[in-house]
Amino acid sequence: MSTQQRPAIEVRDVTRNYRGATALDAVSVTFEKDMIHGLLGRNGAGKTTLMSLITAQDWPSSGEITVFGQAPHENEQVLPQICFVREEQKYIDDAKASHAFAAAALAFPNWDWELAERLKQDFKVPEKTRIKKMSRGQRSAVGVIIGLASRAEVTFFDEPYMGLDAVARQLFYDRLLEDYAENPRTIVLSSHLIDEVAHLIENVVVIDQGRILMDEPVEQLRDRAVTLVGRADAVAEISGTREVLHHEELGRMARTTVLGALSQAERHRLKELDLDVVPVSLQQLIVRMTEKQQEAAR
Amino acid sequence: MSTTTTSTTAASMQPRSSFARVPAAFRLHFQVKSFLIHVPLMVFFAAWAIALGIGFWLDRVRAEGPWTAEDPFYAGASQAVVWCLAFMAAYAASHNFPFSMALSFSRRVFLIGTYLAFAAVSAAYGVLFVLAALLERVTDGYGMHVYTFDLPFLTESSGIAGAGVLAAALCLMVMLVGFGVVILNLRMGLVWTWTVLLGLAVLVAVAVMLITSNDGWPAVGRWFSEQTSLTLALWTLPVSLVVGGGTYLMIRRATPA
Numbered sequence: 001m002s003t004q005q006r007p008a009i010e011v012r013d014v015t016r017n018y019r020g021a022t023a024l025d026a027v028s029v030t031f032e033k034d035m036i037h038g039l040l041g042r043n044g045a046g047k048t049t050l051m052s053l054i055t056a057q058d059w060p061s062s063g064e065i066t067v068f069g070q071a072p073h074e075n076e077q078v079l080p081q082i083c084f085v086r087e088e089q090k091y092i093d094d095a096k097a098s099h100a101f102a103a104a105a106l107a108f109p110n111w112d113w114e115l116a117e118r119l120k121q122d123f124k125v126p127e128k129t130r131i132k133k134m135s136r137g138q139r140s141a142v143g144v145i146i147g148l149a150s151r152a153e154v155t156f157f158d159e160p161y162m163g164l165d166a167v168a169r170q171l172f173y174d175r176l177l178e179d180y181a182e183n184p185r186t187i188v189l190s191s192h193l194i195d196e197v198a199h200l201i202e203n204v205v206v207i208d209q210g211r212i213l214m215d216e217p218v219e220q221l222r223d224r225a226v227t228l229v230g231r232a233d234a235v236a237e238i239s240g241t242r243e244v245l246h247h248e249e250l251g252r253m254a255r256t257t258v259l260g261a262l263s264q265a266e267r268h269r270l271k272e273l274d275l276d277v278v279p280v281s282l283q284q285l286i287v288r289m290t291e292k293q294q295e296a297a298r
Numbered sequence: 299m300s301t302t303t304t305s306t307t308a309a310s311m312q313p314r315s316s317f318a319r320v321p322a323a324f325r326l327h328f329q330v331k332s333f334l335i336h337v338p339l340m341v342f343f344a345a346w347a348i349a350l351g352i353g354f355w356l357d358r359v360r361a362e363g364p365w366t367a368e369d370p371f372y373a374g375a376s377q378a379v380v381w382c383l384a385f386m387a388a389y390a391a392s393h394n395f396p397f398s399m400a401l402s403f404s405r406r407v408f409l410i411g412t413y414l415a416f417a418a419v420s421a422a423y424g425v426l427f428v429l430a431a432l433l434e435r436v437t438d439g440y441g442m443h444v445y446t447f448d449l450p451f452l453t454e455s456s457g458i459a460g461a462g463v464l465a466a467a468l469c470l471m472v473m474l475v476g477f478g479v480v481i482l483n484l485r486m487g488l489v490w491t492w493t494v495l496l497g498l499a500v501l502v503a504v505a506v507m508l509i510t511s512n513d514g515w516p517a518v519g520r521w522f523s524e525q526t527s528l529t530l531a532l533w534t535l536p537v538s539l540v541v542g543g544g545t546y547l548m549i550r551r552a553t554p555a
Binding site: 052055056057058059074075076077079080081082083084085086089090091092093094095099100102103104106107108143146152 | 313314315316317318319321322325326327329330332333389392393394396397399400401402403404405406407550551553554
């Protein structure tokens, strides 16, 4: 047996065209098993298209997708292990949340009623309101509960926080982490609120204009860049030949984000030069790196 | 990284029948009871009650009119629920299909479950039709010669049971068409859906013109008069098969949003 676990999801050279528009352009990416992945990108970047293709709700114009080594399209061996509730999910007309949960319980072999009931109370999902009459946040909660309680081996959350208030969002993140700790599985969380999900995700996939810009573990990413703040000449000295992701100057002061970790000697020199080192948030790093790659592509 | 898979994955990735979730897909359509049960039942009994009310009123006034008391009154209200179910079938395509995708049903499993649900509802309609027709037969149209189900052109040729079979077969065909048109719309978009529907209308118009120009209407009338309820029910089968099969080809490449 190979010591390397096969990824849960493998996407190879996948392109999806919609009437002349290219939603995904020769995308190749893998999602490791039993890990929380962040699928990050701007609106319209191709996040939902990629998730639709992996979950066989849509199909690629070209390329190959496998989930646990099998093509998911029309494949009942794999599909029951996949859950993808869309951001604007349609439900049975006139359905209440209980109807949706009952249908999901029949469809997903690992469905956990206890968890669903607990989440229903946590999110205060109304019993008697029809889903189509619910607020945006309540509808999001119904989708989130189906996603979590399905305990599907591969679960996608498509911008799950839409309409949820700060308390409900935190509740979702907490419950997700709790349940993930007890039942590890492959979770893909699509979001454009990067910092809000930064503490959850172990791997980052950034997509922009239908292409994968970045695919790396979060830990590796955090070490990749620092922001230096202080006198412009001092900042320039430390920046040296490093790749500059972002640079701002105001009078004699500069704020520069550079790629690469600092050596011990450089840290010592920072003190002498009276420079501040500001950690780069995941959001800043991704935004800056995305901008840089886009410039390079132009 | 661990070399072993978790126990849940191992258990859940065991080979299973590709049709294991057909019952779940079938039950999906019955989760909301108003959808295929309560509302159609309400329409069935309300249409029947309205027909009965009109019959009762007629019974009161016709003694004074040109009719004799024995002239039967035939109402067409028994078909009302079929059109209600056509709409419900369309909803099954527009709402239940996208939801079934979130539940990760394969389109094939969803379609088999859906067709079985339609067949169950149609069979139930056939049984209700038979029971209502029997009631009318036994009571001579509630003592007023008012008939909504025991209509001679349906029940004379193959009996009340034959009429029930025809009612169920027609109901299934109409539901398949209602469902298929919405799936066609999801697959091809509005313009192509209407192109197909208009194309069908043109075909019917051409057929009517050909029959008229060849003086074929007496032959058509003869053909219909030769049919029994059971043979007519059989004639719905090719239509149901073509529509049901065509819908399968379309839903394979239909997207929920």
